[in-house]
Amino acid sequence: xxxxxxxxxxxxxxxxxxxxxxxWVARQAQRREYLPSxxxxxxxxxxxxxxxxxxxxxxxxxxxxxxxxxxxxQLQVGIDSLVLALLALGLNVTVGWAGLLDLGYVAFFGFGxxxxxxxxxxxxxxxxxxxxxxxxxxxxxxxxxxxxxLVGLPSRRLSGDYLAIITLFFGEAFYEITNxxxxxxxxxxxxxxxxxxxxGFGVQLLSTEQYYYLMVIFVVGAMIxxxxxxxxxxxxxxxxxxxxxxxxxxxxxxxxxxxxxxxxFGAMVAGLAGTEFAAQQVSIAPTDFTTQYLIxxxxxxxxxxxxxxxxxxxxxxxxxxxxxxxxxxxxxxxYLFYGLIVIALLVKLRPWRRLALVAGxxxxxxxxxxxxxxxxxxxxxSGSLQSGGWIASALRGWVIVPASATGxxxxxxxxxxxxxxxxxxxxxxxxxxxxxxxxxxxxxxxxTLLGTPTNASITRYIIIAVVLIVMxxxxxxxxxxxxxxxxxx
Amino acid sequence: xxLSLDKVTTYYGQMRILEGISLQVGEGELVCLxxxxxxxxxxxxxxxxxxxxxxxxxxxxDDKDVTGWPxxxxxxxxxxxxxxxxxxxxxxxVRENLEMGAVLRHREKLDDDFDRVHALFPRLLERRxxxxxxxxxxxxxxxxxxxxxxxxxxxxxxxxxxxxxxxxLVQQNFQIISEVHQSGVAVLVVExxxxxxxxxxxxxxxxxxGEIVLTGSAAELLRSEDLKRAYLGR
Ligand SMILES: Nc1ncnc2c1ncn2[C@@H]1O[C@H](COP(=O)(O)OP(=O)(O)OP(=O)(O)O)[C@@H](O)[C@H]1O
Ligand SMILES: [Mg+2]
Numbered sequence: 001x002x003x004x005x006x007x008x009x010x011x012x013x014x015x016x017x018x019x020x021x022x023x024w025v026a027r028q029a030q031r032r033e034y035l036p037s038x039x040x041x042x043x044x045x046x047x048x049x050x051x052x053x054x055x056x057x058x059x060x061x062x063x064x065x066x067x068x069x070x071x072x073x074q075l076q077v078g079i080d081s082l083v084l085a086l087l088a089l090g091l092n093v094t095v096g097w098a099g100l101l102d103l104g105y106v107a108f109f110g111f112g113x114x115x116x117x118x119x120x121x122x123x124x125x126x127x128x129x130x131x132x133x134x135x136x137x138x139x140x141x142x143x144x145x146x147x148x149x150l151v152g153l154p155s156r157r158l159s160g161d162y163l164a165i166i167t168l169f170f171g172e173a174f175y176e177i178t179n180x181x182x183x184x185x186x187x188x189x190x191x192x193x194x195x196x197x198x199x200g201f202g203v204q205l206l207s208t209e210q211y212y213y214l215m216v217i218f219v220v221g222a223m224i225x226x227x228x229x230x231x232x233x234x235x236x237x238x239x240x241x242x243x244x245x246x247x248x249x250x251x252x253x254x255x256x257x258x259x260x261x262x263x264x265f266g267a268m269v270a271g272l273a274g275t276e277f278a279a280q281q282v283s284i285a286p287t288d289f290t291t292q293y294l295i296x297x298x299x300x301x302x303x304x305x306x307x308x309x310x311x312x313x314x315x316x317x318x319x320x321x322x323x324x325x326x327x328x329x330x331x332x333x334x335y336l337f338y339g340l341i342v343i344a345l346l347v348k349l350r351p352w353r354r355l356a357l358v359a360g361x362x363x364x365x366x367x368x369x370x371x372x373x374x375x376x377x378x379x380x381x382s383g384s385l386q387s388g389g390w391i392a393s394a395l396r397g398w399v400i401v402p403a404s405a406t407g408x409x410x411x412x413x414x415x416x417x418x419x420x421x422x423x424x425x426x427x428x429x430x431x432x433x434x435x436x437x438x439x440x441x442x443x444x445x446x447x448t449l450l451g452t453p454t455n456a457s458i459t460r461y462i463i464i465a466v467v468l469i470v471m472x473x474x475x476x477x478x479x480x481x482x483x484x485x486x487x488x489x
Numbered sequence: 490x491x492l493s494l495d496k497v498t499t500y501y502g503q504m505r506i507l508e509g510i511s512l513q514v515g516e517g518e519l520v521c522l523x524x525x526x527x528x529x530x531x532x533x534x535x536x537x538x539x540x541x542x543x544x545x546x547x548x549x550x551d552d553k554d555v556t557g558w559p560x561x562x563x564x565x566x567x568x569x570x571x572x573x574x575x576x577x578x579x580x581x582x583v584r585e586n587l588e589m590g591a592v593l594r595h596r597e598k599l600d601d602d603f604d605r606v607h608a609l610f611p612r613l614l615e616r617r618x619x620x621x622x623x624x625x626x627x628x629x630x631x632x633x634x635x636x637x638x639x640x641x642x643x644x645x646x647x648x649x650x651x652x653x654x655x656x657x658l659v660q661q662n663f664q665i666i667s668e669v670h671q672s673g674v675a676v677l678v679v680e681x682x683x684x685x686x687x688x689x690x691x692x693x694x695x696x697x698x699g700e701i702v703l704t705g706s707a708a709e710l711l712r713s714e715d716l717k718r719a720y721l722g723r
Binding site for chain 2: 237246
């Protein structure tokens, strides 16, 4: 779409033998059209603003945030999100640009954290080692880069599945080493405690605000460096070997060297994130660096759009804020759940007549069902709603909640899944018809099962999975990624 | 001699594809390599490039034995290739693809080369910000040609450079090849269109199931009855 939205002067065709100077070139100015609708307009506006001003705006927004009297908890969510963003940025180099499937990436994060912890605590000796941060951070980051180089060595021979397995082993080995093998030095499963804060030049960072600002600076700094790298010779070489290693080598690119560099750069960014994580957390343990967390980093990158710097950051912020900021609070979770349903209906149901029909039928269907159930037995409708606030008042008298909700809730959940599968199979009028009970069933399942506090942790992951699936269907390239194109070979 | 193959025999696994091929391209020469499908033309170019290593025989660039060398080192001696099936970087823009052709040189010094390529292929200037993978087949072929020219090669290897171009554009494309050749670049071109290729070539070789069955000046080959038999099948 970008070629439609650029306002550049029409090219002049010089004299001499030419290929492709036909009516297409002559008429290209007339054929350029802007996309209709507000979406195209927004896209054009965003493109007009340009990358650097957009970064400036985002950075300013990040720096202003603490001034808005947000609480300590929100700031901590912000810090965690920014650590995740830094990790996604590093992963974007190895996976997004160079296309090397690195499943041991989280070990670089751990290596950075452990490296920093060892030289900033009493772990190594009785008096401890306490390097100032301006010395320890660069040393640890460079060391992580060297480790990345080492792990990258097999990537010269392996690719795809094989590389993934080898790096996965590396990640697991790191966990085992920190957890059991070298437990006397590294603290075993208790990890390392009493890590120094970031300090140097007579300053110490102690408050959450200070770490928040530091993380904003690091993330923005990493974005600037990576942006400069992206269009440099190295950055282009990374993307070239991802697209076609053979053609890249025919362009004189040394594929092996370029792969190693991708590993090293990705590792360095992860190492940097590790140092900040250790300093801010004060204590670290092997369980901070598990494959589960790796999957989280991958999810951020995929959600945001692999290959895009802004996408990596946006994906991390969205995912972590949703998971930790919103989904830990039951009321917000309810808003998100019903909000997603309403948005999906608004976007997908066309024309408006059909939308109104479905909405109207759903409301009538619910009240009718509730009335019937109440007439049969009072205990069928005497349970209490999980939602609070205005959602509860809106749903009362519409959705059935039995006094003992657990059993019906389980059945409702199973039925809901069946209905969703059925919905995907049918089309046209049947689908519209089926939509009404499905929406109702979704609300029923939420109020009886999914929204209950005991199920909160599972529900979080269900919601994330749903968001990713919807994303995959609606925008496979991720939030800010560019759509992959198929190349005939 | 700029390029010479000396009794090259190449295998894919157990399968012998090239059998003792000897072939020369001199400085500034335009040589075409003809042959039916699966006769080993692309394999010959891959052997020159170093994608496959011959089991016996030698590959010489500037009379230097490069048989065991990796691809980038050979390319750096002034070769450029328009590969079969184009092999563009699909997720990169047209302009970035062209830049990749000259990746060894500084980007600031590429303006002249861009101008030259854009002059030959105006469509590429107009499409410079489009992802190469989304171009039409013919446009992709133009990018592959342009990318090869960006490196200012001394020897240009081309594997069916007219593939996917309409008949009118094929003619223009050959004019461009001929012009590139006249500017002093040696060209080794693989083509299905024998008449067209020979009309601009100095010399030609004809391959048949991995062996060179015919060679001579373009004029001789054009007149040859053997060519018709060897190339068009008997
Ligand atoms: N990687 C490979 N492994 C096994 N066999 C191969 C491989 N590459 C090519 N071949 C075989 O080698 C033979 C020669 O292939 P080549 O690509 O050189 O033909 P060509 O002369 O370029 O034909 P065309 O004009 O159709 O492109 C074919 O029979 C092909 O199947
Ligand atoms: Mg071929």
